[in-house]
Amino acid sequence: xxxxxxxxxxxADGIRSGQIPIGSRLPSLRQIIAQRGVSQxxxxxxxxxxxxxxxxxAEERAGYFVTPGAAVKQVPSHHDMPLADSTKxxxxxxxxxxxxxxxxxxxxxxxSAFPSPLLFPxxxxxxxxxxxxxxxxxxxxxxxxxxxxxxxxRQIALRYVATGVSIPPEEIVVTNGALEALNLCLxxxxxxxxxxxxxxxxxxxxxxxxxxxxxxxxxxxxHPVTGLDLDALAAALDKHPIRACWxxxxxxxxxxVTLSDEKKKSLVDMLAARDVPLIEDDVxxxxxxxxxxxxxxxxxDGNGLVMHCSSFSKTLAPGYRIGWTSxxxxxxxxxRLKLMTTLSASTPAQxxxxxxxxxxxxxxxxxxxxxxxxxxxxxxxxxxxxxxPREVRWVTPSGGYFxxxxxxxxVDAMALHRLAIxxxxxxxxxxxxxxxxxxxxxxxxxxxxxxxxxxxxxIRALAEILEDPAxxxxx
Amino acid sequence: xxxxxxxxxxxADGIRSGQIPIGSRLPSLRQIIAQRGVSQxxxxxxxxxxxxxxxxxAEERAGYFVTPGAAVKQVPSHHDMPLADSTKxxxxxxxxxxxxxxxxxxxxxxxSAFPSPLLFPxxxxxxxxxxxxxxxxxxxxxxxxxxxxxxxxRQIALRYVATGVSIPPEEIVVTNGALEALNLCLxxxxxxxxxxxxxxxxxxxxxxxxxxxxxxxxxxxxHPVTGLDLDALAAALDKHPIRACWxxxxxxxxxxVTLSDEKKKSLVDMLAARDVPLIEDDVxxxxxxxxxxxxxxxxxDGNGLVMHCSSFSKTLAPGYRIGWTSxxxxxxxxxRLKLMTTLSASTPAQxxxxxxxxxxxxxxxxxxxxxxxxxxxxxxxxxxxxxxPREVRWVTPSGGYFxxxxxxxxVDAMALHRLAIxxxxxxxxxxxxxxxxxxxxxxxxxxxxxxxxxxxxxIRALAEILEDPAxxxxx
Numbered sequence: 001x002x003x004x005x006x007x008x009x010x011x012a013d014g015i016r017s018g019q020i021p022i023g024s025r026l027p028s029l030r031q032i033i034a035q036r037g038v039s040q041x042x043x044x045x046x047x048x049x050x051x052x053x054x055x056x057x058a059e060e061r062a063g064y065f066v067t068p069g070a071a072v073k074q075v076p077s078h079h080d081m082p083l084a085d086s087t088k089x090x091x092x093x094x095x096x097x098x099x100x101x102x103x104x105x106x107x108x109x110x111x112s113a114f115p116s117p118l119l120f121p122x123x124x125x126x127x128x129x130x131x132x133x134x135x136x137x138x139x140x141x142x143x144x145x146x147x148x149x150x151x152x153x154r155q156i157a158l159r160y161v162a163t164g165v166s167i168p169p170e171e172i173v174v175t176n177g178a179l180e181a182l183n184l185c186l187x188x189x190x191x192x193x194x195x196x197x198x199x200x201x202x203x204x205x206x207x208x209x210x211x212x213x214x215x216x217x218x219x220x221x222x223h224p225v226t227g228l229d230l231d232a233l234a235a236a237l238d239k240h241p242i243r244a245c246w247x248x249x250x251x252x253x254x255x256x257v258t259l260s261d262e263k264k265k266s267l268v269d270m271l272a273a274r275d276v277p278l279i280e281d282d283v284x285x286x287x288x289x290x291x292x293x294x295x296x297x298x299x300x301d302g303n304g305l306v307m308h309c310s311s312f313s314k315t316l317a318p319g320y321r322i323g324w325t326s327x328x329x330x331x332x333x334x335x336r337l338k339l340m341t342t343l344s345a346s347t348p349a350q351x352x353x354x355x356x357x358x359x360x361x362x363x364x365x366x367x368x369x370x371x372x373x374x375x376x377x378x379x380x381x382x383x384x385x386x387x388x389p390r391e392v393r394w395v396t397p398s399g400g401y402f403x404x405x406x407x408x409x410x411v412d413a414m415a416l417h418r419l420a421i422x423x424x425x426x427x428x429x430x431x432x433x434x435x436x437x438x439x440x441x442x443x444x445x446x447x448x449x450x451x452x453x454x455x456x457x458x459i460r461a462l463a464e465i466l467e468d469p470a471x472x473x474x475x
Numbered sequence: 476x477x478x479x480x481x482x483x484x485x486x487a488d489g490i491r492s493g494q495i496p497i498g499s500r501l502p503s504l505r506q507i508i509a510q511r512g513v514s515q516x517x518x519x520x521x522x523x524x525x526x527x528x529x530x531x532x533a534e535e536r537a538g539y540f541v542t543p544g545a546a547v548k549q550v551p552s553h554h555d556m557p558l559a560d561s562t563k564x565x566x567x568x569x570x571x572x573x574x575x576x577x578x579x580x581x582x583x584x585x586x587s588a589f590p591s592p593l594l595f596p597x598x599x600x601x602x603x604x605x606x607x608x609x610x611x612x613x614x615x616x617x618x619x620x621x622x623x624x625x626x627x628x629r630q631i632a633l634r635y636v637a638t639g640v641s642i643p644p645e646e647i648v649v650t651n652g653a654l655e656a657l658n659l660c661l662x663x664x665x666x667x668x669x670x671x672x673x674x675x676x677x678x679x680x681x682x683x684x685x686x687x688x689x690x691x692x693x694x695x696x697x698h699p700v701t702g703l704d705l706d707a708l709a710a711a712l713d714k715h716p717i718r719a720c721w722x723x724x725x726x727x728x729x730x731x732v733t734l735s736d737e738k739k740k741s742l743v744d745m746l747a748a749r750d751v752p753l754i755e756d757d758v759x760x761x762x763x764x765x766x767x768x769x770x771x772x773x774x775x776d777g778n779g780l781v782m783h784c785s786s787f788s789k790t791l792a793p794g795y796r797i798g799w800t801s802x803x804x805x806x807x808x809x810x811r812l813k814l815m816t817t818l819s820a821s822t823p824a825q826x827x828x829x830x831x832x833x834x835x836x837x838x839x840x841x842x843x844x845x846x847x848x849x850x851x852x853x854x855x856x857x858x859x860x861x862x863x864p865r866e867v868r869w870v871t872p873s874g875g876y877f878x879x880x881x882x883x884x885x886v887d888a889m890a891l892h893r894l895a896i897x898x899x900x901x902x903x904x905x906x907x908x909x910x911x912x913x914x915x916x917x918x919x920x921x922x923x924x925x926x927x928x929x930x931x932x933x934i935r936a937l938a939e940i941l942e943d944p945a946x947x948x949x950x
Contacts, residue, residue: 092811092815096811096814099814103617105614105617109617112617114616117613117616117617118613120613122613126605126608126609129604129605129608130601130604130605133601134601138592138593138595138597139580139592140794141589141794142578142580142584142587143580144794145578175817176651176817176818177818179815179816179817180816180817180818183816183817187687192667192689208815209815209816212812212815214667319611319616319619319819319821319822319823320822321817321818321819321820321822322821336567336571337687339571340567340654340658340680340684340687341654341655341684341687341816342650342651342652342654342655342658342817343651343652343654343655343796344796345651345796345821346794346795346796346824347794347795347796348604348794348795348821348827349823352823
């Protein structure tokens, strides 16, 4: 373990044990250098790590403070959750009822899965769309069949290289958004009746895919601070004939938690030892607020077992529907499934994004996007602290645009959702993130939209609704 | 039966019985009006119909002649085919080996499933792409989620109206090409293990979808002149628990045959009586050479059982990947499956095609395309007659861009394919169009490319290869 990691761990222990209280200010750089005899850069890195874990938060010109979320308790259902049996999934009706209710454009989109499209460079992108499409050979419709547009695949490979991961362009299959990539990967490695490990709470699309393909789910707990429970995963692998895992390693949906590099490596090693493929959903990787982009688990994969899936839908061009997978040893199979189901991704969209990646200033745009997200996160957290009861807890995420709120135990998030929709506000209630419809007192809210009086009013309204006896579960 | 149909039938009987020999000229308009006492328009219509059936062909300024294909014999495997048992399908490796071999851009694409992209108005379309995308609201990424872009769906509904079919835009779900529409429809009405009726010979993607979804196929014979064998279908429906049918009603792939309106109506009625959904693949409908666009079976559907699938990939914009389905009573289910698997079609492509349909002159482009295809068909048939042995037979199709050649019985189309690829020529061998790998002496060739010395040379080369003893099956 590196020095800064050791320092971060020791401070984290202090926070978790209560020795360093919630809301307290951490020692200044100078103090801690003097106390521990470490270099300035070690302290910097350790604080970065603690911030990434959601345990501390920088406040401008005032130093680092322990976040309210640091005291987050384990999600209740984890405590006494016996090692899950595999579950036949029946989630789609629930998910669709929530999504449909939120579709009206006047609804305040706290339940949305997307950031505001106003944060994207649509004019610059249109220029690339026109230029990239004009430059296409008419024969691109034949040549760009899976695995996809060569120019785009080279640009994607270059972005991997910038994170320090080497992926040959030949391994990359372009898809209609990450959602198709994930679905094709799942189809490539399972057959009806197979068991798949997913996160709990986890992205509902994984549950929907499992339901659609007649698979069974084993839910592995995710802790909002430390992430996926690897011990629980090991036990599940022993107990069940798990054919594949579908996990989010960075800024997980809905908790926002990121696995440490160490845990990513352990995860990859554990699965390699059993020859179980990992479908890695990494759509929020580029939305990191700390300096460096987090690594994917794919970075530690020496066996071609990790199928890394991502897209430009959360960072650049939601409507273009361009995603991809680096599918390791399954790349050929994924490519064939793509040919059989949707043939190829839209060529103008592929060419436009390739042109934008080369000439449009993607990194500059991302820096602006990160800054906007952090401002919005701060505004959202301030409003939550101002309006919501003190018992509401969350972990400050260091990327993405979701907050996973733990409301008082008695709250029924589905009732909250229904009452909120009645007042023109969408939220994403906890039960849609679990095959067992657990997390009944949790909700995911979205801070991906520029702060506004309307959003502020929506948080205040949620606080009022929480006082309604109708949102308390009859337990 | 209308007067012109009666006339067409009586001439067809004469041709089939041999009274009117192959290659002979039909009576002139004046003669036949005098002989039969019918009006000029009746003769016109009858000749149109006979042309559509592939029995006669107009030669400029010379009149109508009986086509070589009029003598086409029933495809051998139909004769003695006992009512098929349902088949577990294993076709993908074969299909992919054929497609992969043909992917090199220098290969003469006689085996291609696409027309030449040079026949499409790419500059005009780019203008619509830019204009349509610029006009999009940034919120289109939310609003255009399935069922899809409203403007585009209204334009598609208008094209239905122009054929005399009324489809409410709400029933239309926009997809990534017709291939996704067909796959989603199949998923919407089946579960693993179910039995699906397909055509034989039929489009290999139907077989691939059945294989991928763990379904079973029952093959219904298609006659190159009269089309789908409805009696065989009725018998199969009695014998097997068929959950869905996947058929092409117009310019069927690979035979090119179009069902008469009467047969379309019988088909719809037969399936309605048993409550079996019809997935209607109608991607060649717009490529009709006679005056009127043929009706889809959907036009006769009073029960919402027909899922009509089509796209702009064969007529306008292959790379854009925009298709749709009018899925009748299954529209909601299809829409949900779309949301779960690929979320939505690319918004710029949707907006671009909507703008083009409204302002780009689609019908004018189609007329030019029809003229080009007919010229190419004539050139291809002339080359086939010039170079290939007299025993090779085909039916002249009245739309689309495929010829289905029946080679002498002893020819092994797979061997022909391998030898042809070695000389830089792709063909689509018969066995990829059947779950049982039948049609071993048939090939599909594509006349969707502007005629060229290279294509002429390829037909001559095929004739040479046919003389190679290695292409003769060891029977």
